[in-house]
Amino acid sequence: MLRWLTAGESHGPALVGMIDGVPAGLKLQSKDFEAELHRRRQGAGRGARQAFEKDRLEILGGIRHGVTTGAPIALLIHNSEWPKWTDVMSADPVDPQALKIDAGTGDEREIARNRPLTRPRPGHADLPGAIKYQQQDARNILERASARETAARVALGTVAKAILEQSCGIKLVSHLRSLGAVTSQAAEPIPADAPALDASPVRCLDPQTEAEMLAHLDELKKAGDTCGGVVETLAYGVPIGLGSHVQHDRRLDAAIAAEIMSIQAVKAVEIGDGMEAARRPGSQAQDEIVRDADGNWQRVSNHAGGIEGGISNGQPIVVRAAVKPISTVPKALRSIDWATGEESRANHQRSDVCAAVPAAVICESVLALVLAGFLLERAGGDTISQIKANLERLNAGDDRA
Numbered sequence: 381m382l383r384w385l386t387a388g389e390s391h392g393p394a395l396v397g398m399i400d401g402v403p404a405g406l407k408l409q410s411k412d413f414e415a416e417l418h419r420r421r422q423g424a425g426r427g428a429r430q431a432f433e434k435d436r437l438e439i440l441g442g443i444r445h446g447v448t449t450g451a452p453i454a455l456l457i458h459n460s461e462w463p464k465w466t467d468v469m470s471a472d473p474v475d476p477q478a479l480k481i482d483a484g485t486g487d488e489r490e491i492a493r494n495r496p497l498t499r500p501r502p503g504h505a506d507l508p509g510a511i512k513y514q515q516q517d518a519r520n521i522l523e524r525a526s527a528r529e530t531a532a533r534v535a536l537g538t539v540a541k542a543i544l545e546q547s548c549g550i551k552l553v554s555h556l557r558s559l560g561a562v563t564s565q566a567a568e569p570i571p572a573d574a575p576a577l578d579a580s581p582v583r584c585l586d587p588q589t590e591a592e593m594l595a596h597l598d599e600l601k602k603a604g605d606t607c608g609g610v611v612e613t614l615a616y617g618v619p620i621g622l623g624s625h626v627q628h629d630r631r632l633d634a635a636i637a638a639e640i641m642s643i644q645a646v647k648a649v650e651i652g653d654g655m656e657a658a659r660r661p662g663s664q665a666q667d668e669i670v671r672d673a674d675g676n677w678q679r680v681s682n683h684a685g686g687i688e689g690g691i692s693n694g695q696p697i698v699v700r701a702a703v704k705p706i707s708t709v710p711k712a713l714r715s716i717d718w719a720t721g722e723e724s725r726a727n728h729q730r731s732d733v734c735a736a737v738p739a740a741v742i743c744e745s746v747l748a749l750v751l752a753g754f755l756l757e758r759a760g761g762d763t764i765s766q767i768k769a770n771l772e773r774l775n776a777g778d779d780r781a
C-alpha cells in the first residue's frame with residue numbers, strides 16, 4: 381500500500397514529505413527530484429517568490445546510492461525565505477519588539493509590525509480556517525493552506541513517476557487547455573513525448589495561442605486582477621485493470637478526482653469528455669471496441685478518458701482540472717476586519733497572478749501518486765523486478781478468444 385503525507389508551512393523552515401510502501405530497487409537521485417521541483421517553479425503567472433525560491437532538497441531516508449531500499453522515503457525541502465521569517469514563524473514565543481524586517485512589500489510591513497492578519501481574503505482559507513481553529517491571526521491558517529505545500533507533493537510525485545516508468549513505462553504529460561478566457565487550439569491528444577511543453581511559459585504547443593494567453597495574463601495583471609485556467613493531464617501506457625468496479629473506494633476515477641480536487645485552487649475535475657459527455661447522445665459518448673492485428677483490445681475513440689467502471693481500460697487516462705483565479709486579488713476585495721468589526725479591504729500579500737501553469741505539473745505528480753498506488757495494489761511486490769514480473773503475468777492472464 382502506498383501512503384504519503386506532507387507537513388510544513390509556506391514561510392516555515394521547510395516542507396516535509398514522506399511516502400511509505402515504495403518498492404526496493406527503484407533508481408532515484410536528488411537530481412530527479414530537483415528537475416521536477418524546477419518544473420513546478422517555472423511558467424507565466426508566478427509572483428516574486430519563485431524568482432528566488434530554490435526548493436533546496438534533502439533526502440532523509442529510503443534511498444541509498446541512488447536506489448530505493450524499500451524503507452519509507454522522507455524528503456525535506458528548505459524554504460529559501462526562512463532566514464527572513466525565523467522570528468515571525470518561530471515555534472517558540474518571541475518578543476514582538478524584536479521582530480524587525482526590512483520594509484518592502486505591504487506584506488513585509490505587516491510582518492515588521494507583527495500585526496495579526498485580520499482582514500480575511502475571499503476565496504482563501506483565512507476566514508473558515510480562523511473560525512474553525514479559533515485563531516485571531518489568519519497567518520496561522522494561510523501558512524499551511526498555501527500551495528507552497530505542493531512542492532512537497534511534487535517531490536513525492538517524483539517517486540510515484542519513477543514507480544510507474546520503471547515498472548511499466550507509464551509516462552505523464554500536462555498542458556493548458558485554456559488560460560482565463562483564451563482556449564487552446566491544440567490537436568488532441570497531446571502525445572507523451574511533446575518536448576516543447578516545458579519550454580512554453582503557458583504549457584501550450586501552439587505559438588499563436590501561447591501569445592494570446594500571455595497577452596491576456598498581462599492585461600489582467602495590469603488591471604490588478606488574477607486569472608485561472610484549465611489543465612489537462614494525460615497518462616500513457618497504463619495497463620488494463622487498475623481500480624475496480626466492486627466498491628466505491630476502489631474506483632480509479634473516484635480516487636483520481638478526489639486527489640486532483642485536493643490541489644489548492646482546483647474547483648472541478650473531468651475525466652475523459654467529462655461535462656461534455658452529458659450533452660452528447662449515447663452513441664457518440666462511448667468508445668467502440670475493436671481488436672488490432674495482434675489481438676490486442678483497442679478503442680476507436682477515448683471519450684471515457686481511459687477508465688470504465690472505475691477500471692483502467694488500456695487507453696490513455698485523460699484528466700482535466702479547472703483552476704480558479706488566485707484569490708489574493710491585488711485590487712483587494714471587500715472583507716471585514718475581525719479586529720475592529722469594520723468593513724474593510726481584504727489583506728493583500730505578495731501573490732501569484734495565475735496558478736494554472738504550476739498546477740499542471742502538480743496535477744501530473746498527484747495523478748502519478750494515485751496511479752502508482754493502484755498499480756502497487758494490483759501488481760505489488762517488494763521490489764521493482766517483482767512488480768515487473770507480476771505485471772507480465774497479469775497481462776498474459778487473459779485467455780479470451
Ligand SMILES: Cc1cc2nc3c(=O)[nH]c(=O)nc-3n(C[C@H](O)[C@H](O)[C@H](O)COP(=O)(O)O)c2cc1C
Nearest residue numbers: 504505525526527644645646707708731732735738
Ligand atoms: C501553484 C499554486 C500557487 C498558488 N499561489 C497563490 C497565491 O500566490 N496567492 C493566493 O491567494 N492563492 C494562491 N493559490 C491558491 C490558494 O492556495 C488556494 O486558493 C487557497 O489555498 C484556498 O483553497 P481553494 O482555492 O482550493 O478553496 C495557489 C495555488 C496553486 C496551485
Ligand SMILES: C=C(O[C@@H]1CC(C(=O)O)=C[C@@H](OP(=O)(O)O)[C@H]1O)C(=O)O
Nearest residue numbers: 390427429525526527528729730731732
Ligand atoms: C510559495 C509558493 O506559492 C505560494 C502559494 C500561495 C498560496 O496562498 O497558495 C501564496 C504565495 O506565497 P508567498 O506569500 O510566499 O509568495 C505563493 O508564492 C510556491 O508555490 O512555492
